[in-house]
Amino acid sequence: MAQDTLVALSGITKSFGAVRSLRGVDLTLRAGEVLGLVGDNGAGKSTLMKVLAGALQHDDGEITVNGRQVRFANPADARREKIGIVYQDLALCDTLDVASNLFLGREPRRGPFLDRRAMHRMAAETLSNLHVRVKSTYQEIGELSGGQRQAVAIARAVSFDPAVLILDEPTAALAVAEVRSVLAMIRDVASRGVGVILITHRLQDLFEVCDRITVMYEGRSVEDAPVSELDVERLVAMITRSDTEEVPQT
Numbered sequence: 001m002a003q004d005t006l007v008a009l010s011g012i013t014k015s016f017g018a019v020r021s022l023r024g025v026d027l028t029l030r031a032g033e034v035l036g037l038v039g040d041n042g043a044g045k046s047t048l049m050k051v052l053a054g055a056l057q058h059d060d061g062e063i064t065v066n067g068r069q070v071r072f073a074n075p076a077d078a079r080r081e082k083i084g085i086v087y088q089d090l091a092l093c094d095t096l097d098v099a100s101n102l103f104l105g106r107e108p109r110r111g112p113f114l115d116r117r118a119m120h121r122m123a124a125e126t127l128s129n130l131h132v133r134v135k136s137t138y139q140e141i142g143e144l145s146g147g148q149r150q151a152v153a154i155a156r157a158v159s160f161d162p163a164v165l166i167l168d169e170p171t172a173a174l175a176v177a178e179v180r181s182v183l184a185m186i187r188d189v190a191s192r193g194v195g196v197i198l199i200t201h202r203l204q205d206l207f208e209v210c211d212r213i214t215v216m217y218e219g220r221s222v223e224d225a226p227v228s229e230l231d232v233e234r235l236v237a238m239i240t241r242s243d244t245e246e247v248p249q250t
């Protein structure tokens with residue numbers, strides 16, 4: 001294992017009843033790297049990342065973090081190992097304001113009382129650190145654009161000071177300008193040494209921010225290559241396995 005390897009997954013399997021969602025996945029992530037994780041719908045990307053984030057327990061295989069084998073019973077275990085995740089369906093609360101969402105569950109207190117001013121000050125600081133622009137930290141999440149919501153969700157994950165940040169389809173529903181700013185945010189986070197795993201179906205995004213790409217196919221990791229060795233056409237062929245003879249085309 002390379003010295004700066006943050007995470008190594010090896011032979012991960014996971015079944016839901018008769019459905020074998022993960023059939024043996026290998027993946028590595030280094031500090032400061034943006035790793036693209038791609039594959040067709042149902043390939044197992046989200047399931048794999050839920051395993052790495054402690055939201056699901058795998059059946060077989062090993063998870064190594066900083067050279068130490070770990071097993072996560074729940075998301076808190078993964079958070080202790082500094083693994084953060086922003087889920088495909090953002091877990092934000094529409095009726096709360098930006099600051100409350102950022103600090104949900106760990107709001108600053110003064111004695112028994114919520115320290116609202118401190119919370120908004122910290123929220124403004126966190127957002128400005130990440131170059132996220134919202135009109136006010138008092139704005140309700142439900143009033144924000146898709147891109148702003150995504151940015152707040154990422155900022156929340158970053159505020160836990162993760163070493164590993166998993167983003168599941170962060171740009172799927174965004175307008176062009178919003179995609180730009182989320183991608184810039186990803187590069188910015190990685191430049192601080194965080195290892196980022198980016199799941200996306202927008203292949204052009206991968207070429208903008210990723211250093212390396214891992215391809216999954218039907219519950220297996222099938223390819224792993226530096227972005228510099230790939231182009232969109234080659235990547236599409238890898239994802240669909242259209243250049244592989246042992247898999248019949250349908």
Ligand SMILES: Nc1ncnc2c1ncn2[C@@H]1O[C@H](COP(=O)(O)OP(=O)(O)OP(=O)(O)O)[C@@H](O)[C@H]1O
Pocket residue numbers: 016019020021039040041042043044045046047048
């Ligand atoms: N809780 C669950 N119970 C049963 N099957 C599940 C569960 N979660 C995922 N699966 C199945 O596991 C397989 C992989 O799903 P997963 O969501 O990981 O795919 P994905 O690669 O993230 O796809 P997409 O690109 O569509 O998000 C699918 O066949 C899915 O139906």
Ligand SMILES: [Mg+2]
Pocket residue numbers: 045046047088168
């Ligand atoms: Mg998914």
